[in-house]
Amino acid sequence: MASFKLSIILLSLSLLHILSGVYSTTFTILNKCSYTVWPGILSGAGTPQLSTTGFALQPDESSTLDVPTSWSGRFWGRTRCAQDPTGKFSCVTGDCGSSTIECAGGGAAPPVTLAEFTLNGAGGLDFYDVSLVDGYNLAMTVVPQGGTGGNCRSTGCVADLNGACPTALKVMSGGEGGESVACKSACEAFGDPQYCCSGDYATPATCKPSSYSELFKAACPRAYSYAYDDGTSTFTCASADYVITFCPSPSASVKSANGEFPSALEVSAGTREASASFIGCFLAVMAVMAAAWTLAGH
Structure with missing residues (x-):
């Protein structure tokens, strides 16, 4: 006995x-845009799919997700989404090709702003970044909450790059006379290996910032602007939760500890349990x- x-x-x-x-980690996804955003989620190879891979967030609504230890993957926002008469769901930006609100293993079609994470990586640290390598469709910030160690700082892109996007990179909605809804990367726009860091340009020594990536970097200094932009764009933290905010509003939000990005601590009544x-x-x-x-x- x-x-x-x-x-x-x-x-x-x-x-x-x-x-x-x-x-091990809680992600709060907050929509501060004046319109609906449909977050998409893709788990990395060898890591479990989360309880949801896509849903709708109304303005000022938030959602919380519990994420397993050692998870890796990416989050992004889809915009201008609708369902056609046959029931097919699609989005003008960030579409994941699943034909449903859930992305179900589908990745984001560029151009799209990405928040990328590897949890509990080398040294037990989380690695995270906001990337414009695949272009830009939404302002986005990532703010760690309660973490320690590493370079545990807020990151993201608070600028609206759609209006300032070079003509050659603009994605227009509504045809001629419409508005810019996304900004392509130079790689997607031109397919040139020197912009894509491919072929003869597939190493840090040969692939350098372009005039286009430098425009992204000037507007969003902490976001990835091209493939080898690691030094100023990758951040680390231990034992943190994270707040991902679409369309952050620094002038109207509580500042984070470093005083540069909004902490987005408020969680609306739409928070999921x-x-x-x-x-x-x-x-x-x-x-x-x-x-x-x-x-x-x-």
Whole structure:
């Protein structure tokens, strides 16, 4: 009986350990745009797909996601989305080709602003960045909350690059006379290896910033502007949660600790609760622990 009791207790401790690692990081996605944004999510190779891969966020609405330990992937915002008479869902920018609101493993069609993460990487640090390598469609910031170590700072692109986009890179909506809704990368616009860092330009020594990438970098100094823009664009943090904000408004928002980007701490009534599976696991662990406590004679 004593060995049985000990086994139950060890099982309880093991389940608690597993539970603590199932959801290690919380992401809050906040839409401060004046229009609906449909976030898209793509998990990296070898990491689990999250509970959702796409949904709608109304203006000032937020959503929270619990993300597993050692997850990697990317977030982005889709705009001007609609469903046609046949039920096919598509977006003018950031479309993931799934024909549904859920991206279901589909990546973002450029041009699109990307927030990229590798959690619990080298040295136990999270690595994250906001990238304009695939172009730009939305202003976006990433703000770590409660993290330590590394270069644990806010990053992103708060500028509206659609209006300032060079004519050769602009994506127009509504044809001639329409408005600029996205800004292509030079690689996508021209396909030249020197802009794409491919072929003879596939190394940091041969692929240098172009006049186009320098425009992105001047407007958004902490965002990736081309493939080898690592030094000023990759950030690290340990044990942090993250707030991803679309269309941040620095003049109207609480500032982050470094005073440069909005912290976006406010969470609207639209915030989603923790997943039911997480709550179920927690209740199961508590039940096992209670049984172990009873068997131990308490």
